[in-house]
Amino acid sequence: MTDAGTGRPKRQLVLASASPARRGLLTAAGVEPTVEPSHVDEDAVERAASDQDLSIPQLAQLLAEVKRDDVAARLARAGSDSLVVGCDSILAWQGLALGKPGSAQAALDRLAKMQGTSGVLHTGHAVTDLATGRCVGRSCSTRVDFAPMSTAEIEAYVRTGEPLNVAGSFTLDGLSSPFIAGIEGDPSNVIGLSLPLLRELLRELGVDWLSVVSYS
Helix, strand or coil: CECCCCCCECCCEEECCCCHHHHHHHHHCCECCEECCCCCCHHHHHHHCHHHCCCHHHHHHHHHHHHHHHHHHHHHHCCCCCEEEEEEEEEEECCEEECCCCCHHHHHHHHHHHCCCEEEEEEEEEEEECCCCEEEEEEEEEEEEECCCCHHHHHHHHHCCHHHHCHHHCCCCCCCHHHEEEEECCHHHHHCCCHHHHHHHHHHCCCCHHHCECCC
């Protein structure tokens, strides 16, 4: 497909994730992704990888690649030549790998311990160009400083339900943003997808960023 105004070949980007935050990041940057969530059982992948002694960034990268590969295989069978992007985020905090909390009580306990401390949010990124079969990927890390929170603030935040669906029980672009004292690194990575890194990965595949945005 070619843009009628510029003559530049256009590429469709497929996001292998149901995350509204990741989709929102892409949309705000001018990318109009197709969303095709993966069918990967993340817990099963983590159990299978438990004997590999992976670091937290490596685990996030593995999960991103498995999600990408699941969706890419489906689309390849359908004859697609899209760009498939998989991501996964894990918070490293005091030696622990924290994904989604799973329950309100777990979120309460976690936030009570995390408030006033720091952690590092690792997001794995994996991209496949179905037109060529080439794959690239790597993880991105951003330090996050959590502000002190009162018990009432923690309880009120957990009641919103937001922390149940995000890695580390917080998000930079949502209701928890007032409780994040600062970050060191790429802010979009904390939200779930590093836009600068995605641009670099596409460039490694020989894909111009302007071929995936709507404004070029």
